[in-house]
Structure formats: C-alpha cells, structure tokens
Amino acid sequence: MNKEPCLRVQGVTKHFGGLTANDNVDFAVEEGEIVSIIGPNGAGKSTLFNCITGFYKPNRGKIFFFGKEITRYRADRVCKIGIARTFQVVQVISDMTVLENVTTGALLHYTKVGRAREKAEEVLTFSGLMEKKHFLGTELTIADKKKLEVSMALATQPRLLMLDESMAGLTVVELRGMIDLIKSIRKNGVTVVVVEHVMEAVMEISDRVVVLNSGKKIMEGTPTDVVTNPEVIQAYLGDKYHAVCK
Amino acid sequence: MKVPVFSQKSFGVVALAAAVAFPLVVGNTFFQHIMILFFMFATMAVAWNIMGGYAGMFSFGQVAFFGIGAYTSSFLLITCHVNPWLGLIAGGLGAAIVGAAIGYPCSNLRGHYFAIATIAFGEIVRTCFNNWKMVGAAEGLSLPMLDEGLLNFMFHSSKLPYYYIILVFLLIALAVCYLVSTSKMGYYFRAIKESHDVAEVLGVNVVWYRLMAVMVSAFLSAMAGTFYAQYVLYIDPDSVLLLPISIQIVLISMLGGAGSVMGPVIGAAILIPISEITRVWLGSKGTGIDMLIYGFLITMISVYQPRGVWGLFAGAGRRAR
Numbered sequence: 001m002n003k004e005p006c007l008r009v010q011g012v013t014k015h016f017g018g019l020t021a022n023d024n025v026d027f028a029v030e031e032g033e034i035v036s037i038i039g040p041n042g043a044g045k046s047t048l049f050n051c052i053t054g055f056y057k058p059n060r061g062k063i064f065f066f067g068k069e070i071t072r073y074r075a076d077r078v079c080k081i082g083i084a085r086t087f088q089v090v091q092v093i094s095d096m097t098v099l100e101n102v103t104t105g106a107l108l109h110y111t112k113v114g115r116a117r118e119k120a121e122e123v124l125t126f127s128g129l130m131e132k133k134h135f136l137g138t139e140l141t142i143a144d145k146k147k148l149e150v151s152m153a154l155a156t157q158p159r160l161l162m163l164d165e166s167m168a169g170l171t172v173v174e175l176r177g178m179i180d181l182i183k184s185i186r187k188n189g190v191t192v193v194v195v196e197h198v199m200e201a202v203m204e205i206s207d208r209v210v211v212l213n214s215g216k217k218i219m220e221g222t223p224t225d226v227v228t229n230p231e232v233i234q235a236y237l238g239d240k241y242h243a244v245c246k
Numbered sequence: 247m248k249v250p251v252f253s254q255k256s257f258g259v260v261a262l263a264a265a266v267a268f269p270l271v272v273g274n275t276f277f278q279h280i281m282i283l284f285f286m287f288a289t290m291a292v293a294w295n296i297m298g299g300y301a302g303m304f305s306f307g308q309v310a311f312f313g314i315g316a317y318t319s320s321f322l323l324i325t326c327h328v329n330p331w332l333g334l335i336a337g338g339l340g341a342a343i344v345g346a347a348i349g350y351p352c353s354n355l356r357g358h359y360f361a362i363a364t365i366a367f368g369e370i371v372r373t374c375f376n377n378w379k380m381v382g383a384a385e386g387l388s389l390p391m392l393d394e395g396l397l398n399f400m401f402h403s404s405k406l407p408y409y410y411i412i413l414v415f416l417l418i419a420l421a422v423c424y425l426v427s428t429s430k431m432g433y434y435f436r437a438i439k440e441s442h443d444v445a446e447v448l449g450v451n452v453v454w455y456r457l458m459a460v461m462v463s464a465f466l467s468a469m470a471g472t473f474y475a476q477y478v479l480y481i482d483p484d485s486v487l488l489l490p491i492s493i494q495i496v497l498i499s500m501l502g503g504a505g506s507v508m509g510p511v512i513g514a515a516i517l518i519p520i521s522e523i524t525r526v527w528l529g530s531k532g533t534g535i536d537m538l539i540y541g542f543l544i545t546m547i548s549v550y551q552p553r554g555v556w557g558l559f560a561g562a563g564r565r566a567r
Contacts, residue, residue, distance in 0.1 A: 053447070075446035085447050093440040095505070104433045108449040111430060156449055 004067030006031040006160055006191045007052070007083075012061035014047050014215075021047040022058070023215040029160070031066075034182065034192045036202045038226075039212035045195040046088055048212070049164055053085045054078035065160065080108065084153035085162040088195075090145045092137035098148055099124065099133040105155030120155055126188075127151040127181060143174035150181065154190075161185060163194045167201045179204055203227065257508055257559075258420070269409050276526075278405045282477065284518040285412040286470050291498040291510030292419040293466035296426055298496065299504030301459040302439025304361040306492045307348075307368030308467055311341040313487035315468025316475040317375065320387045330399035334472040338465040344371075345464035346457050353453040356442065365489065372487035386482025389475060399476045408477050415473060416511070419466045424507050426462065435459055436505075494521075501547050503556025512555050516543075 005028040014022040021044045029035045037045050050056040052063055054075035063071045070078060084105075093101050102120035103113065110116040124130040127147050132140065140148060146166050153161055167178050179201050186192055196202050202209060202223060209226040211219040219225075219232055226232055265285075269278050290312060297303045318340045319333025328336070352363045376384050392398040401407040426432045434455050437445040442452050475481050494517070502513025521540055528535045551557055 055443070055446075074451075075443075076449050076451050079447055079449035087443065087447075091441055091444045093437055093444060095440070096436060100433065100436075104437050105448045107430045107433055113428065113430060113433065116430075152448060 003031075004064070005029060006033070006066060007193065008064040008067075009048070009052065010062045010064065012048065012051055012058045012063065014044075014051055014056055014058050020215050022051065024061070025212070025215070025217050027210045027217060027220060029191060029193055031159075031191050032186065032189065033207045034186055034194070034205050036206040036209045036223075037193065037195045037212060038197070038199075038202060038209055042214075043212040044215040045212055046164060047215075049085065049162060049195055052078075053083060053162060079156055079158075082157075082159035083162065084156045084158035084160070086146070086149045086153055086164055086166055088164045088168075090142070090149050092140075092145055092148050092152065094136065094138045096137055097133065098129055098135050098137065098140070098151075101137055101148055102151045102155045105152040106157075108156045116155075120151075123151050123155045126184070127154065128177070143170050143177070146170070146178065147181065150185075154185065158190060160191045160193065163192065163196075165195055165197065167194075167196055167198045170198075175201060199227070261508075261511070262417070265413055269406055275405055278409055280519050280522045282405065282409055282412055283522060284514050285409075285416045286473060286477075287495065287498055287518050288511045288514035289412065289416045289419045289470045289473075290467050290495045291502070291514050292416070292423050292507075293463045293470070294495045295499050295504055295506075295510045296423055296435075296466070297459045297463035299499055299506070299509070300427060300432060300439065301435035301456060303456060303459060304357070304496070305364040305460075305463075306361055306489070306496060307364035307366075307371070308463070308495050309487055309489065309491040310368045310371040311345060311464040311467035312471040312474070312491065313371060313375065313481075313483070314341040314344055314464075315471025316481045316486045317381055317387070317471075318468070319472040320389055320475045320481055321381055323389060324387060329397070330472060330476055331397075334399075334469055337468040337472050341464040341468035341471075342461040345460040349457050349460040350453070353456055365492075368487070368489055368492055372483050372489075375487055376483045382482070384483060386480060386485070387475075389479040389481075391479075399472075400479075408473075412470075412473050412477075415469055418469075420507060420511070422462065422466060427507055431455065431458065439505075497544055499554075501544060501554055503554025506554075506556045509554050509556035516555065 007029040009025055009027050012022050012025045013020065025048060037048065039045055047056065051058045054073045054077065057072060062069055065081060065083060070081065093104065099117065099120055102123055103116045106116035106119040110119065121130065124133055127150060129144065129147055129151060132144060137148065150163065150166060167175055170178060175198065182192060182205055206223050208220065209223050210217060211226060211232055219229060268281060272278065290308060294305060294308050297305055315337035318337035319330050322328035322333040322336060323330055348367050352360060355363050375381060381387060392400045394400060394402050396407065434445065434450045437448055437450055438452055438455060445452050471486060474486060498513035498517050499510045501517060502511065503509025520543065524539050547555070
C-alpha cells in the first residue's frame with residue numbers, strides 16, 4: 001500500500017519581485033515524524049512556512065497534505081484541515097487570559113464556549129501552563145508566551161504542527177521544557193515540522209533535517225548526516241557544531 | 247482586558263432600575279430629553295463597540311448607518327405609508343446590506359487605513375443624500391403627523407414613551423453585545439482585533455467575521471436612526487449624516503471603555519449630559535466654552551485612563567482576584 005505522506009512540498013517557488021525566496025523546493029514529511037528545516041538567515045525558511053500555511057501563494061509548485069492539494073488554500077482553511085503553526089515573532093492575543101487564548105483556538109471544533117474551554121484546559125494541563133491560566137498574554141515570560149502559542153495551535157487539534165523558531169531565545173532550562181513538550185506532542189500522534197536555529201534542539205528532536213540556502217534545498221538527511229556534511233558545517237552551522245555530532 | 251462579567255451584570259441591574267425610575271421622579275422635559283439623547287447615543291456607541299471595541303474595526307462612518315436607518319423608515323413612511331416599526335426593520339436590513347457591500351472591499355484594510363476608508367464612506371453617503379432629490383436632498387424629510395400611539399411610533403403629548411422605547415433599544419443593543427462578547431463570535435472578534443494573522447492561524451475566516459461585525463453594528467445603529475427620525479420628526483443630511491456624530495460615537499466608546507459591554511454606556515452617561523448641558527447653558531454665549539470643557543475631559547481621560555472609565559473597574563476586578 002502506497003501511503004501518502006503527511007506533507008509533500010513539490011517544486012515550490014516563491015518570488016518577491018526580483019528576489020527568489022524559494023526556488024524549486026521539494027521535500028516530504030511522513031506522518032509521525034519530526035522534521036527540522038534549517039539554514040542561515042534569509043534562506044527562505046519562513047517563506048516556505050508561509051507558503052505551506054496559506055499566508056503566501058507560491059508562484060510555482062504544489063503542496064499536498066495527506067495527498068490533498070492545498071496550494072491555494074487560505075490560511076484559515078489550512079488550519080481547518082489540520083495544519084497549525086506558530087510565528088517567528090510570538091503572537092498571542094494580548095488582552096485575553098491564557099485560558100481565553102487557548103479557548104479561541106479550541107473553538108475551531110466547538111460551537112459552545114464552555115466545551116471549548118474544557119478542551120483548552122486539557123491542552124493547558126498538557127503544556128504545563130494550567131497554573132497560569134488567568135494570566136494575561138502580555139504578563140507571561142517569553143518562554144511561556146511561546147508555550148502559549150504552541151498551546152493555541154494544539155487547541156485547534158492539528159495533525160501537523162509547524163513551529164517557527166519556537167526555541168529561539170530560551171534559557172537552557174526553558175529549552176529543555178520546550179524540547180520535552182515537542183516530543184510529547186509527537187507521542188500524541190501529531191507530526192511536527194520546525195524551523196530552528198538552535199542546533200542542540202534540532203539534533204535531539206529531529207528524525208530528518210532539510211537544509212535550505214538562498215531559497216534552494218541543498219541537503220536532506222538525518223541530523224547526523226547533515227551535521228557531518230562538510231559543506232553544511234562550513235556554510236551554515238559553523239565549525240563549533242561539529243562537536244555536537246561526534 | 248478581563249472584565250469580570252458579574253460586576254458588569256450587577257452594575258447593569260442598578261443602572262437599569264435607576265433608568266426606569268428616572269422619568270417618574272424627574273418631570274422636567276429638558277432632563278428627560280437629555281436622557282433620551284444619552285440612551286440614543288449609548289445605543290449607537292454599543293453598536294460601534296461590537297465593531298470597533300471587540301473586532302478592532304475603528305469606524306468613523308457609523309453615522310452613515312444611523313442616517314440610512316433614519317432615511318429608510320422616513321422615506322417608506324412618507325411615500326408608501328409603511329409602518330415605522332416595519333421601516334425600522336427595513337432600515338436595519340438596508341444598513342446591514344450597505345455595510346456588507348462596503349465592508350467586503352475593505353476587508354483587508356487594517357488599523358488607520360480602515361478608519362480612513364470609513365470616513366470616506368460616511369462622507370460619500372452624506373454627499374449622496376445631500377443631492378438625492380427623491381429623499382429631499384439638502385432640504386431633508388419632514389415626517390407626517392400620525393395618530394399618537396405605540397403602533398405608529400409617534401407621541402405628541404409626552405416624551406415618556408420615547409424615553410422607554412429608546413431605553414428598550416439600548417437594552418436590545420446591550421443584550422446583543424453581551425451575547426456576541428460571550429460567544430464564539432466574540433472570541434473570534436477579539437482575535438481579529440489583535441491581529442489578522444493570529445486569527446487566521448486559529449482557523450478564523452477573518453473576512454466573514456469582520457462582515458458579521460459590520461452588519462450587526464449597522465443594524466443596531468440604524469435602529470437608533472429610525473428612533474431619531476420618529477422623535478424629531480424631521481431629518482436632513484446635516485442632522486443624521488454628519489461626521490462629528492461619528493466622531494462623538496467613537497469618543498463615547500473610547501471614554502467609557504471600548505471592548506467591554508457597559509463601557510460605552512458609561513461613556514455616554516458622562517459625555518452626553520456634559521455636552522448638552524454645557525451647550526444649552528454656555529453655548530448660547532458664543533464663547534465655545536462648552537467645547538473647551540468637553541475637550542478637556544476627553545484629553546484627561548485619554549492621558550490618565552486610556553482604557554476608558556470602565557478600565558478602572560476592570561483593573562480593580564483583576565486586582566481583587
């Protein structure tokens with residue numbers, strides 16, 4: 001039986017005027033995997049994220065979700081079919097409490113606010129934010145804000161979760177918490193794609209890594225393959241990460 | 247801003263009791279007139295709040311909906327003898343349809359750009375009515391005198407019926423606002439207000455929900471428009487389609503506390519009496535001192551309590567918890 005991958009990106013090209021942000025990018029993510037997309041700043045990672053999640057329409061190429069083409073879907077429709085995402089710059093609803101923020105996400109599948117709130121509390125217990133459910137979005141630390149954003153995405157009950165630099169700027173302890181959270185999300189059957197610069201996390205959580213540079217995919221493989229590839233080490237990771245994969 | 251609902255409710259119950267009792271205690275028609283204006287502006291401000299306070303769509307064209315409501319029911323009454331109550335519904339639906347028609351092309355406009363577009367919308371509607379001969383152009387419309395009674399929405403011997411009718415309209419607007427704010431729609435409006443991107447990643451169809459906000463808001467504003475026409479019995483573009491009315495509605499909501507159910511009512515309770523009393527007592531001297539007092543108050547609130555007067559209660563509620 002030939003099972004369709006969870007996500008398939010096929011020849012995606014995105015131009016902004018004369019700039020090609022994504023150039024014929026191909027990759028696939030199997031259900032239950034954690035795949036990281038890495039590359040230097042300006043490599044086109046976030047643009048690719050935006051193309052997949054309906055914020056940008058690619059100029060060429062196609063995107064499939066479990067075999068269904070979603071290339072031209074609007075962002076809200078992408079969410080409805082089961083793809084949730086977070087943003088590089090954390091975005092939560094600042095005048096809502098943590099619980100209300102997550103309830104808003106849960107309302108995608110519930111009409112009654114009460115039922116959505118129950119679901120939100122379940123998600124908050126899972127993500128470890130239950131104790132702060134009455135805090136306003138603005139009153140949280142950056143780490144908790146990132147967790148909140150992930151919780152909001154989880155409340156929409158996605159099959160694929162896409163995290164845009166959810167581990168950037170965290171302390172060692174906070175990073176540990178986020179890594180554990182992402183692992184538990186996968187355990188619950190959600191496929192995860194991350195754009196990340198924190199190599200420590202990428203090495204630990206990823207089943208596969210896709211490397212972008214100047215909009216093109218230059219390599220794809222296991223974390224060890226990627227970080228032992230001399231070209232990748234030199235160009236994108238720097239020598240110091242070489243030690244991580246010894 | 248988390249406003250505890252129970253405190254809004256208890257405040258509402260006390261205020262309602264006072265409002266019902268007021269004309270029975272105070273017989274002075276000038277004060278009754280001020281209260282009627284207060285309820286009318288509060289109704290419009292509550293309607294604006296659904297759009298501006300909850301969904302973050304800062305409209306400076308709200309008077310257009312008010313005017314469309316007033317003109318629709320008046321025109322139907324004059325030309326087709328349509329009962330004003332039916333005219334009220336027709337006006338509400340007309341305003342909602344016009345709101346949707348203008349809201350759709352503006353659905354991607356955010357923040358200041360949306361506000362500018364609504365100013366243009368309000369002015370375009372005013373200019374159209376100013377030159378549209380069928381609806382009296384600049385001369386406006388005088389409503390025919392009908393027999394006094396609730397059925398005809400017309401009362402000649404007392405202001406009391408008008409007082410209670412507009413109070414009921416305000417309660418309807420508040421009920422709608424409360425239902426919206428506590429429902430899925432209210433949550434989605436607040437997400438849209440924060441950012442379209444946040445709303446979209448949570449699966450919110452931003453265009454659809456923004457249109458819903460405009461249509462609900464337009465319908466309620468148009469109800470107030472019909473009331474005004476029936477109360478004053480004469481309308482023209484300068485009385486029901488003027489930009490300063492839109493600005494006043496926004497100021498009332500912001501002063502009271504946009505994004506809370508009771509905020510706009512508090513705003514209207516402060517601003518309308520001050521506006522009317524200073525205008526009547528001081529305005530005739532031609533010194534403009536009424537506008538100075540009005541301006542000073544708004545400035546003070548903007549500087550010291552930008553979340554509006556209701557923000558004081560909300561802050562206290564959060565601290566108490």
